[in-house]
Amino acid sequence: MRFLFIGAGGIGCYYGARLQQQGHQVVYLARGEHLRALQDNGLSINHPELSFNQPVEALDDKSLQRRYHCDNFDLILMTLKAGATASVLDQMADWLNTAETPVLSLQNGVDNEPLIAQALGRHRTLGGLAVRIGGHIIAPGKIEATGPAQVVMGSWPNHQSEDIFPAATLDTFATAFNDAGIPTQLSHDIRHELWRKLIINNGVNPLSALTRLDTRTLTSHPAFGKTVYRMMQEVAAVAPADDVILSQTDVDEMYQLICHFDAIKTSMLVDKEKGRPLELGGISGAVISRAIKLNIEVPNTELIHALLLQQE
Structure with missing residues (x-):
């Protein structure tokens, strides 16, 4: 082919x-x-x-x-x-x-x-x-x-x-x-799968760029690990804006997946280290735009997003 x-x-x-x-x-x-x-x-x-x-x-x-x-x-x-x-x-x-x-x-x-x-x-x-x-x-x-x-x-x-x-x-x-x-x-429902992946991406990508820590270090840290989970929950909260329903099980499965996956540098962390523009719009920005549409709060995502924008 x-x-x-x-x-x-x-x-x-x-x-x-x-x-x-x-x-x-x-x-x-x-x-x-x-x-x-x-x-x-x-x-x-x-x-x-x-x-x-x-x-x-x-x-x-x-x-x-x-x-x-x-x-x-x-x-x-x-x-x-x-x-x-x-x-x-x-x-x-x-x-x-x-x-x-x-x-x-x-x-x-x-x-x-x-x-x-x-x-x-x-x-x-x-x-x-x-x-x-x-x-x-x-x-x-x-x-x-x-x-x-x-x-x-x-x-x-x-x-x-x-x-x-x-x-x-x-x-x-x-x-x-x-x-x-x-x-x-x-x-059979790729849009749902893409939102499940956004759970992981929003959970670790922005925070890894901010802290310069790999995924394993983030999820095993007593404070950062909680923030990862909360940012994942915020993805589930805004998914209905795209007619997608993410359950607590979806959040827990994605959290366990990243906790047990190999320690990796996220793509956003690599971009940060190389001085390249961050993929904020497609990840945390997507969550924030849906939150505005639904008129709900996503405070953890908004904070990390704003801190990264300030650094940029």
């Missing part, structure tokens, strides 16, 4: 390498020094279960649009920061709208799929989660990743909706992913 990864960071490069190693054609959309390193020296990935050092096809957006048509790909995967989704969809609108190629989001937050559906149609939109994976660029062309790196995906917003991507066709993508060593399962 033919895959395009829009966003060649730790997550996109890891999954792309897995697919490429299985014999699929993979193209990476990248920029800057990372793009030049990928073109000149190939891609290097260090993962406990994957050692990858191979040439790859990496292009900037203009070269991509000159060299390929949208229908040259079977699946386009969005693996860039949530804050860049709207601008990329706008910049590539003419190219993306020349075909019916489906687009799978593997990004943080709950606002990416609505943007894709608005731009390209619900019938081309696939929601997805990269689960239990930590992946970062440690140097141009070099990725360090950890975790079982699972994927959950489904037609947006759920399989009961109208005008969605055919659920049966998803099996072909899931099979390709699983055969490539990417543990993948399909969800």
Whole structure:
């Protein structure tokens, strides 16, 4: 199959390498020094279960649009920061709208799929989660990743909706992913799964950036661990704004998952250390905007969000 990864960071490069190693054609959309390193020296990935050092096809957006048509790909995967989704969809609108190629989001937050559906149609939109994976660029062309790196995906917003991507066709993508060593399962309600992941992201991402602590240190700390849990509860409180119901069980399951997962630096902490913009809008910002809509308080999320904005 033919895959395009829009966003060649730790997550996109890891999954792309897995697919490429299985014999699929993979193209990476990248920029800057990372793009030049990928073109000149190939891609290097260090993962406990994957050692990858191979040439790859990496292009900037203009070269991509000159060299390929949208229908040259079977699946386009969005693996860039949530804050860049709207601008990329706008910049590539003419190219993306020349075909019916489906687009799978593997990004943080709950606002990416609505943007894709608005731009390209619900019938081309696939929601997805990269689960239990930590992946970062440690140097141009070099990725360090950890975790079982699972994927959950489904037609947006759920399989009961109208005008969605055919659920049966998803099996072909899931099979390709699983055969490539990417543990993948399909969800009949991917919007609900995305909100469950937001529980974790809001719980640890902003606080880790503020404290500069990894996930294990946060959750085992007597005060920070409580704050993590409260910020998770605040996600459940605002989910009804998107017609999603998260139970106390959902919160407890996500809290136990992050407590027992490997100690990792969150993506927001890595961005903080590297002086890059933080993905606040897609995580804590999404919680706060829903709280305003519902006229409820999310004091822990608001405080950590405000402190990070002040530092920014």
